[in-house]
Amino acid sequence: MSDQLKLYEVFVRSRRGLDHKHVGSLHADDPEQALEYARDVYTRRGEGVSLWVVAAGDITASQESDCDSFYDPLDDKPYRHAAMYDLPEGIDSL
């Protein structure tokens, strides 16, 4: 057992859900233990039927400073939204 526990992010898929949703994080010594703690900490009240745990350090996240280059250029491209298109004959909605 290492002196320092690692941080893991926890994802739970609910009984009716199709996707795993991020629910929080926890500390554990290894992925196996993280999975068991995720069961004990995040599924006590029947919240889910499937669990993912991911070492927080393995997640590459976009930064605040990326916003200008990542998201702002999308603001002036409304044609990418489905609302820009005329619906074909006989189709009420998409």
Place this chain on the structure above:
Amino acid sequence: MTVHEAVKTYCLRLGDDALILGHRLSEWTSRAPFLEEDIALTNVALDFVGRARLFYQYAAELSGGDVTEDTFAYTRDVREFSNLLICELPRGDFAFTIVRQFLFDSLALLFMEKLKHSDDSRLAGIAAKAEKEATYHVRRGREWMLRLGDGTNESHARAQKAVNGLWGYTNEMFEVDALTATLIEAGIAVDTEALRAPWFESVSEVLTEATLAVPNTDWSVEGGRRGIHTDDLGFLLAELQFMQRAYPGLRW
């Protein structure tokens, strides 16, 4: 003793094991080494208290009258409790708690797998639920055994000390007395003597993998099933039963 009465006594034994061990685990709540383990230990404690309730509820039905599950938990004195001694030993350090759980849960899993097929459908139902919990408890226990045994020098030493100290209390888990023998004959109870070998095999396998020595001492103590307990059980009950003793019938 009729079979009816024997089943009630059998339920109380299994209920007492679960309640007392569950209470010992609950003593870790807010005191575990870190938050996640605190929640995990408390979860297991709740599994045991839940297990105790199921056995007590059945025993209460068999008793009839005004008897409820609470009658068994809160109004019996030390000598009337029939839990195994291993369940009542003070919680000790973290290694002691983990080793005790591992030794007890390893048998509980084998036991519930058998009790699930009892001719008594109520006991079979309780066992089917407990088996699922026990499967998880053993999984958790095994991993902690490896972590502690094959961890630091200190964790290894503490785990080995706990194994050595607890070993003599495990013999009692397998003993079959006259009452149990009658119920085994009737297809109701589990023949724990027959579980001795498979338990030893699975436990020694994990101990060896965890670089811990399997004790070869032959001392053993027993008495729990007959109501002969250590001093520690009295103190445990004093805390567990305080509220109902001070305010009989109190509800919340």
